Amino acid sequence: MSLNKVILIGNVGKDPDVRYFDSGTAVANFPLATSERGYTLANGTVVPERTEWHNIVVRRDQVAFVEKWVKKGSGVYVEGKIRTRSYDDQSGVKRYVTEIHADRIEFYNTGTRPADGTTTNAGTGFQQGGQAQQTTSYQQPAQPDISSESNSADDLPF
Amino acid sequence: MSLNKVILIGNVGKDPDVRYFDSGTAVANFPLATSERGYTLANGTVVPERTEWHNIVVRRDQVAFVEKWVKKGSGVYVEGKIRTRSYDDQSGVKRYVTEIHADRIEFYNTGTRPADGTTTNAGTGFQQGGQAQQTTSYQQPAQPDISSESNSADDLPF
């Protein structure tokens, strides 16, 4: 009787690190920031804004999606589970790192635009990035991204 | 062994309807919209954008917060549970309405501003609406809404 569920919405801290293995498997990693607003208590105590960094780990079908679309600054929704793994550091001391293994990743509409000036998330709600990739292939969207560089049909993740 | 958990992020459809009862309890209701982006399948089928309307019900301590701060257009985060209740309509037919009973409501940073031109959600992440109530104090609203107009049957948005 067990449940291990994490839901995060935040911003990607740097371009994902993608590694391919001989076995054919692939893994993508990236840091994701979530922030809580600061506030001031009635007694005057100031609780400052706090940013939390999460290590996101992506496997299987989602890796290609992440490699192609997720960039530093992207606003993403991540669902997954917590996993803590241990390793021995240079001194032979056991150390631990906690990661979020993503089961689902979707773009979140932040209204922000990538470096090239195009708007990637013009619509409302989630772009069905992660899910769409697994179950269907999409044609040209009704309101296409008019960036000429990325306007070929198979370039679109949704 | 049971769990009934709902997490919504969306926009408020109209100003909350707040009712105070002789017992001293209060209830606030408002419709909340969540939207899924439309998309086009490979076979050409267009799946249009879809907006879902949720009936949010707020009780206890959160009511004053809702009455004061939640407005038509507000972007809010709602956590709660699903409840379906029945009532007899004018024809004596049993009808059902499903509502989301909120355990927690927070403002979501949409960057939008209310009608008076002030910015309510300038920061990042959640405004600690629900939680703040426990740690800071809100003014009692001057004028509870007990307007008879808003109490008619067709006031129900569903």
Next chain:
Amino acid sequence: MSLNKVILIGNVGKDPDVRYFDSGTAVANFPLATSERGYTLANGTVVPERTEWHNIVVRRDQVAFVEKWVKKGSGVYVEGKIRTRSYDDQSGVKRYVTEIHADRIEFYNTGTRPADGTTTNAGTGFQQGGQAQQTTSYQQPAQPDISSESNSADDLPF
């Protein structure tokens, strides 16, 4: 900017109703009960146990899994979204019904056993029913279900 997420753990009220369409698609429906324990307030008020019934709708790959394994009484974990649809009743009056469209269904370990006396959920945590179906096919489990009726390899959902 939108999220519509439901997480339920409960018991199936009756065997799923599965319908196949000419288009090749299929849909399964079943009622799921979640229960809140009753309790007594400090002032003596008794708040009785309350059972909530949810209409679960399953599509695509999960349908076959549901048809084969989900039965009246099953303890299941359901993740999905809320959807309210309308229809005109016999009198031509528009009526609404709220359903939970499942994105993920898993067995939950209740320790209960089906009518035939076999134990279907012997282990801890989730049986990876829904997910496994989509991504891998499993061999004989390490601790096989020893019900002779259901012991053929392709009978196993995990």
Next chain:
Amino acid sequence: MSLNKVILIGNVGKDPDVRYFDSGTAVANFPLATSERGYTLANGTVVPERTEWHNIVVRRDQVAFVEKWVKKGSGVYVEGKIRTRSYDDQSGVKRYVTEIHADRIEFYNTGTRPADGTTTNAGTGFQQGGQAQQTTSYQQPAQPDISSESNSADDLPF
């Protein structure tokens, strides 16, 4: 625009460690185990059962509830957020530990019974542990744990 949400159901690994501070605040810590069932892939690969340990941190009103009711072996539902903090170890090396700061803790019905033979969770669904605190009153624990032993550096479970 941010969300940091964790939902866990699992078993408590040892009796909570509760510390009271001069400021009047209190903190409780305990390890929580969540388990995924093992399984065997079609290619024969055995994926063993995996247990994940989470460091749960409880503050404020929930501490007294935890001290009184949560014990080694308890089945609990925890909602909260992920927080990673750093500290310098004996060698002056910066180390990190990830914790789950609980916003809500409830008993989960495991059907298990404590050492004294009484059944604490006889009903279905959650015991309204966290919530009950708001609506009913708990006894003040007779003997707050202020043992100096439990305050040493290697008291850290990670």
Next chain:
DNA sequence: TTTT
């Protein structure tokens, strides 16, 4: 260190 838990649980099934």
Next chain:
DNA sequence: TTTT
């Protein structure tokens, strides 16, 4: 209409 389920479950404890």
